[in-house]
Amino acid sequence: MNLKLKVFIFMALIAIPSIFLGKKVFRYFTFNELPKINVLGVEENKVYKDKINYEIQAISDYKIAQVKASLNNTKLEPTSFSKIGENVYQSHFEIDTKNLANEKYLLEISAQDSSFAKNKATSFMNIFVDNTPLSTALVKSEFKSEQGKTVKIELNSNKKLAQATANIFSKQFNFAQQSDNSTNYVCFIPIDCEEEVKTHLLAVDVIDLPGNNSKLVGNIEVLAAQFPKQVGFSVSQEKLMEEKQKGNPDHFLAETLVKAIAESPKEKLWKTAFDLPMNVQKITTPFGERRQTPQKGKYLHKAIDLINFPRSTVWASNDGKVIVKDRFFMSGNTIVLDHGCGIFTLYYHLDSFASDISVGDFVKKGNPIGRLGKTGYSSGYHLHWEMRINNVAVDPLQWVENKF
Ligand SMILES: [Zn+2]
Structure with missing residues (x-):
């Protein structure tokens, strides 16, 4: 083999991988897109109790190096990190709120790729912790009222509620806050003029913001109204x-x-x-x-x-x-x-x-x-x-x- 041929083979052996490598190296140095972050299982401004389990998905065309999370600047350790799709990396986190005070927290989430620029996306979310048990009671639970009247039902709670509904007469009525920031709730039950005269069961379902339930019961005794009689009138x-x-x-x-x-x-x-x-x-x-x-x-x-x-x-x-x-x-x-x-x-x-x-x-x-x-x-x-x-x-x- 002459020298020229040897040099040519040598060059080719270097050039072919270099072209391939060069592309990779070029991409490593020039990739500049931020990863996208999806958070599943935790929502902005929601109230949580017990354990919060959530997933962070980082989506990027470049390999993700790490996904991080912290709560009020305290690092949270992921329980897993894996590639779940073409460009999707997923980490699972768990927060045990039992060790936390009942207050507002800042959840910081970041995802960083492994390119030269280390492109990093960060997102913030406010969440609330509330591990206080729900305690509710009806101010009064037994009512007597005539047909055609309104019964006002009051409910006291130890905290703000997500929803309270009264079930009676095969219908549902919502409670509303007595006034802004109040934990006293009111519900107005209409008694139809033709409602059956008897004692009707009242069932109240209460749910607070972190999802605790409470059931309260009472009754409304419907009394017959003596509606006056008119002879009649006519319009021409x-x-x-x-x-x-x-x-x-x-x-x-x-x-x-x-x-x-x-x-x-x-x-x-x-x-x-x-x-x-x-x-x-x-x-x-x-x-x-x-x-x-x-x-x-x-x-x-x-x-x-x-x-x-x-x-x-x-x-x-x-x-x-x-x-x-x-x-x-x-x-x-x-x-x-x-x-x-x-x-x-x-x-x-x-x-x-x-x-x-x-x-x-x-x-x-x-x-x-x-x-x-x-x-x-x-x-x-x-x-x-x-x-x-x-x-x-x-x-x-x-x-x-x-x-x-
Ligand atoms: Zn009229």
Whole structure:
């Protein structure tokens, strides 16, 4: 073999791996993408108890060298570290919160690759530890109440709750904080005018932020209400024809209210007692009056009718959100306010609406919403004022008198 050939073979032996190696070396020196971090099993601002098990996934096109975690600057040791996909590295961590004080912690997570630049991504998360057992009690657990009334149930807790629900009458009602930062919770149970007269079991399910459960029981004895009887009244055929043309079909209102319950804020939007929504000369129809009319047959009037001079001001009986401002066949010009917790007040037969209110607006107690009228199924100027809790009509006067 001549020298030239020897040199050529020698060069080739060096060059071929060098080209391959060169690519790797080039990548090692030039790779500059940050790893991506995914955290599974722990969430920002959540409250934890006992053991927290979570995974950190580091995703990078370059080999991950290490994944680190610390809690308030104290290093946490991973219990495993492995490659679980093409570019995915996963570490498992466990925090035993039993040794920690009940407070807020900063969880710092980082992932670093093994390139020359040691590209490192860091993320921070606030978490809370709470190992205090949940302790709750009903202020009162046995109630007696008439059909058509509201029962207010109070619950005391040693801490903030994630959720509390009352189960009765085959329905569920949510508790709401009595006021901001309070650990006293309230729930308003509507007793339908036609609810069965007997003692009904009340079951309350409570859950706190780290997930402790508590079950409380009580009962509500429903008493028969003596609803007064009215002979009846009628609205002329002419007026009915006219109203039918001007107003939307009534099922539109019913459907809107059913939908609105699901969207009602879970907190009380009101802070002080409900007021009557106008200056009242007289209550012409009491709550629950038994009626019979040619148009509607036999029914209970589950509201109160109030009179004053025509077109006098009608205002919001408490703070709330306008959810209906429209004209319907039976209720005429109608406003419905949502006060939170599925509690609505309804204002029927208005002559006109206040010009500065729209659906979606928040109104304050006493804000004018319209003028007293006789639109819809009405034989004279009056306000039909109704109160509903989760679409069950209850006596609104109880809310004015009892200052719920
Ligand atoms: Zn009425």
